[in-house]
Amino acid sequence: MRPLNETERAELLPALDGWALLPDRDAIRKTYVFSDFTAAFGWMTRVALVAEKMNHHPEWSNVYRTVDVTLSTHDAHGLTRRDIELAQRMDGFAAGLTKS
Numbered sequence: 388m389r390p391l392n393e394t395e396r397a398e399l400l401p402a403l404d405g406w407a408l409l410p411d412r413d414a415i416r417k418t419y420v421f422s423d424f425t426a427a428f429g430w431m432t433r434v435a436l437v438a439e440k441m442n443h444h445p446e447w448s449n450v451y452r453t454v455d456v457t458l459s460t461h462d463a464h465g466l467t468r469r470d471i472e473l474a475q476r477m478d479g480f481a482a483g484l485t486k487s
Contacts, residue, residue, distance in 0.1 A: 390465035399471050406474055413465030414457050415474065419485050421452045426484050430454070433480045434473075443469045445477075 390413065391399065400408070406415045421427040427449055438444050446457040456477065458470040 388460050388463040388467045390463050403474050414459035416457045419454045419481050424451050427452050427454050437476050
């Protein structure tokens with residue numbers, strides 16, 4: 388794995404809805420708000436199964452119905468295609484579950 392180059396960043400990052408670059412490190416962050424704790428925890432469980440198969444684990448925290456997620460590939464010391472793929476999977480799982 389290698390960090391995304393500038394061309395890849397320009398192409399891939401704008402397509403991620405609601406994800407923002409962190410100012411202090413090469414990572415992206417998003418906050419998901421679900422209808423309740425059960426929806427949040429169910430989503431986290433689905434993501435955990437995919438993340439384990441990818442061997443790519445998010446940094447996240449959960450308080451009631453809110454889940455804060457940070458993605459970065461530690462082995463590559465920055466953002467990689469693996470982060471983009473996991474972000475897309477997370478968004479797909481959250482579709483229809485999150486509050487606007």
